[in-house]
Amino acid sequence: MQYTSTPYCCQRFLDPDGRLVSQLPAHLKEPAWLLNSYRHMVLIRHFNQRMVDLQRTGFIGTYPSCLGEEAIGTAIGLTLHKDDVFAPYYRDLAAQTLRGVSFKQQMQYWGGDEWGNHFEGTASADLPNCVPIATQVTHAAGIASAFKIRQEKRCALTTCGDGATSRGDFYEAINLAGAWHLPLVVVVNNNHWAISLPRHQQTAAPTLAHKAVAAGIESFQVDGNDIIALYDGIQYAVKKARAGKGATLIEAITYRLADHTTADDASRYRPTEEVNTAWNNEPIKRLRIYLTQQAWWSEQQEQQLIQQVNEKIQDAVNQFKATEAQPVDDLFDYLFADLPLPLAAQKSLARAKYNTQMKGT
Amino acid sequence: MGSQERGSQESLGNENSDISGSSMAPIKAVNLLEAVNLALHRAMESDENVVVLGEDIATNGGVFRATAGLKERFGRRRVMDTPLGETMIAGVAVGMATQQLRPVAEIQFMGFIYSTLEHLISHAARMRNRTRGRLSCPLVIRAPYGGGIHAPEHHSESMEALFAHIPGLRVVIPSSPTRAYGLLLSAIEEPDPVVFLEPKRIYRLSKQNLRDDGLGLPLDTCFTLRQGKDITLISWGAMIHETLKAADVLATQGVRAEVIDVATLAPMDLDTMILSIQKTGHGVVIQEAPRHCGVAAEIAASITERAFGYLRHPIQRVTGFDTPMPYYQHENLYLPSVTDIVDAAKRTLGML
Numbered sequence: 001m002q003y004t005s006t007p008y009c010c011q012r013f014l015d016p017d018g019r020l021v022s023q024l025p026a027h028l029k030e031p032a033w034l035l036n037s038y039r040h041m042v043l044i045r046h047f048n049q050r051m052v053d054l055q056r057t058g059f060i061g062t063y064p065s066c067l068g069e070e071a072i073g074t075a076i077g078l079t080l081h082k083d084d085v086f087a088p089y090y091r092d093l094a095a096q097t098l099r100g101v102s103f104k105q106q107m108q109y110w111g112g113d114e115w116g117n118h119f120e121g122t123a124s125a126d127l128p129n130c131v132p133i134a135t136q137v138t139h140a141a142g143i144a145s146a147f148k149i150r151q152e153k154r155c156a157l158t159t160c161g162d163g164a165t166s167r168g169d170f171y172e173a174i175n176l177a178g179a180w181h182l183p184l185v186v187v188v189n190n191n192h193w194a195i196s197l198p199r200h201q202q203t204a205a206p207t208l209a210h211k212a213v214a215a216g217i218e219s220f221q222v223d224g225n226d227i228i229a230l231y232d233g234i235q236y237a238v239k240k241a242r243a244g245k246g247a248t249l250i251e252a253i254t255y256r257l258a259d260h261t262t263a264d265d266a267s268r269y270r271p272t273e274e275v276n277t278a279w280n281n282e283p284i285k286r287l288r289i290y291l292t293q294q295a296w297w298s299e300q301q302e303q304q305l306i307q308q309v310n311e312k313i314q315d316a317v318n319q320f321k322a323t324e325a326q327p328v329d330d331l332f333d334y335l336f337a338d339l340p341l342p343l344a345a346q347k348s349l350a351r352a353k354y355n356t357q358m359k360g361t
Numbered sequence: 362m363g364s365q366e367r368g369s370q371e372s373l374g375n376e377n378s379d380i381s382g383s384s385m386a387p388i389k390a391v392n393l394l395e396a397v398n399l400a401l402h403r404a405m406e407s408d409e410n411v412v413v414l415g416e417d418i419a420t421n422g423g424v425f426r427a428t429a430g431l432k433e434r435f436g437r438r439r440v441m442d443t444p445l446g447e448t449m450i451a452g453v454a455v456g457m458a459t460q461q462l463r464p465v466a467e468i469q470f471m472g473f474i475y476s477t478l479e480h481l482i483s484h485a486a487r488m489r490n491r492t493r494g495r496l497s498c499p500l501v502i503r504a505p506y507g508g509g510i511h512a513p514e515h516h517s518e519s520m521e522a523l524f525a526h527i528p529g530l531r532v533v534i535p536s537s538p539t540r541a542y543g544l545l546l547s548a549i550e551e552p553d554p555v556v557f558l559e560p561k562r563i564y565r566l567s568k569q570n571l572r573d574d575g576l577g578l579p580l581d582t583c584f585t586l587r588q589g590k591d592i593t594l595i596s597w598g599a600m601i602h603e604t605l606k607a608a609d610v611l612a613t614q615g616v617r618a619e620v621i622d623v624a625t626l627a628p629m630d631l632d633t634m635i636l637s638i639q640k641t642g643h644g645v646v647i648q649e650a651p652r653h654c655g656v657a658a659e660i661a662a663s664i665t666e667r668a669f670g671y672l673r674h675p676i677q678r679v680t681g682f683d684t685p686m687p688y689y690q691h692e693n694l695y696l697p698s699v700t701d702i703v704d705a706a707k708r709t710l711g712m713l
Contacts, residue, residue: 085460087456114492115493117491118492118493118494118495119492125459125460127459128491128492128496132479132483132484135479135480135483135484137452138448138449138452138455138480139456139484142452142453142454142455142456142458142459142464143456143457143459143460144456145441145453145456145457146456146457146461146462147460149412149438149462168448168476169448169449169452172444172446172448172449172452173452173453175446175449176444176446176449334493334494335487335489335528335529336489336552337489337497337551337552337553340581341581341628341630341632342628342629342631
């Protein structure tokens with residue numbers, strides 16, 4: 001698809017009922033990548049639900065569900081090259097998993113263990129989850145600057161929520177991306193709710209993609225529940241960045257079907273009818289209808305997939321539950337490259353305190 | 362353990378003493394600002410991953426000229442004028458540093474540094490820790506700071522304590538051209554983030570002979586600038602000059618003051634200060650910053666915890682007031698004076 005810098009335009013191939021509404025480009029007609037995407041989204045939906053369950057049963061801490069937002073991360077993960085760098089926000093289970101971050105590590109992260117950020121393989125240069133809103137966007141601009149300085153054909157991709165587009169970091173980063181012509185892709189996950197603040201109270205801008213106009217970078221909206229539109233749009237932006245043709249902002253329109261986090265109760269601030277309606281638009285159902293209609297997917301395959309997915313998740317949960325708490329020394333040993341003397345004394349104190357606490361239990 | 366200043370005792374009289382160096386690099390008489398500029402040139406020369414960014418730093422060479430000549434020498438790709446936005450400068454430096462660059466970012470004045478705090482606290486200072494060593498953040502944020510040059514509002518504060526309070530962050534402050542050169546080189550080579558605060562009142566105060574040999578000075582260590590057995594005077598940055606003058610005045614009254622330049626405020630070399638206090642039994646800590654929760658308070662408390670039995674008088678502080686830095690008509694009232702330091706020392710010694 002040809003993108004323009006008209007930010008009003010919202011790209012969509014697959015409508016909520018699984019009907020094709022635009023002609024598919026040849027390279028997107030192949031069933032393999034669609035089946036791959038479908039399997040991944042189902043995997044993520046089940047794992048995400050397991051994460052919520054693990055929080056409810058006390059195995060992990062507060063957790064932000066990505067229910068209904070699985071397509072965005074899936075498209076990102078499928079698009080990014082190994083040598084690109086991903087700077088996530090904190091609802092990026094789907095993309096991180098495709099970057100090779102294991103389920104066990106994601107459980108460690110949300111379960112209070114910094115080793116969950118010690119990514120390996122493809123993700124080894126990726127940033128960890130970013131909780132302070134929008135700060136990852138300036139980091140991604142810095143990463144893109146590093147690529148440009150070294151004249152590397154790589155791209156930095158970052159995600160943020162709709163609320164993040166109100167923050168200074170977001171504006172300052174996209175402004176720099178325009179001024180410096182950076183190989184940066186910003187995917188705004190517009191799920192319509194920044195905790196309790198709805199999109200229409202966040203900004204008077206007609207679309208979030210409009211914000212890129214002032215920064216002088218190309219932007220467009222895509223249906224964030226349509227894996228095909230997402231994949232096409234993100235692929236366009238990533239290719240463009242890697243070719244040295246500058247930055248792109250993509251507003252992916254989706255809906256947060258879950259509470260903000262497990263510590264939130266969205267029924268306090270948004271009507272149930274709105275959530276029920278949004279369920280009609282979710283990304284997995286429409287793709288399943290489409291795949292089934294194409295005779296690429298069957299009920300039998302579905303059952304088989306769910307079984308595989310649950311086994312994989314259970315394996316990871318078992319691994320996570322068998323992981324011992326990290327040694328107390330780790331609190332100190334990674335703060336600086338070399339432990340400064342005053343901290344060495346505190347490290348001894350922490351060890352002694354830990355040993356005393358252990359004796360008490 | 363603290364470093365002895367190379368050469369003999371430092372006072373205002375021997376600012377021109379050479380520092381020794383092994384290379385045959387020429388010796389030049391430079392002020393603190395020129396020393397910063399030399400160190401930046403040297404660091405960029407020896408490591409292609411060092412990049413410099415900030416507002417007005419490339420074509421203009423910085424509002425104080427600290428980065429003059431870098432763009433001409435190393436090109437626009439490595440010496441970057443940024444759009445105006447300190448949050449972005451800090452965030453971009455974090456991003457660069459996670460990808461093997463060594464950014465040295467200038468914040469034009471400390472008064473504009475506050476919006477970088479989020480990136481320093483939440484990211485730079487903990488990137489290594491939160492990724493358990495997978496990523497690190499070898500960046501330097503340089504900023505001129507402190508009063509005494511009759512600058513406009515928001516240009517004269519000493520807020521070093523804000524940074525010293527952040528776990529994982531190094532805070533380094535030079536007090537002479539040779540230390541500016543050596544400490545900045547080490548800060549840039551350091552694998553972890555450093556806030557490098559340059560006392561602008563002494564940017565052009567005096568010159569020292571400096572050999573541009575690329576040798577760094579140790580971080581995390583105090584410099585004992587002057588030996589004495591009666592009282593320990595502890596300070597950093599521009600206040601070192603008043604402190605050395607006070608030591609001269611005290612000497613005329615028979616008091617031999619030891620003068621310690623803390624230099625790295627975090628992590629702090631308390632051992633050197635405590636050894637000195639064990640010898641002298643008396644201490645005064647001098648800072649330009651406001652008193653409440655300042656670095657002087659941390660030093661006084663730590664010495665009291667660890668060397669109470671040696672103290673013959675409570676540690677005294679000489680500080681700015683807990684008011685905003687006044688506009689420049691009254692800035693000399695705000696800044697600790699030589700007399701303030703001499704009086705505090707004499708009170709401590711029971712001479713007043």
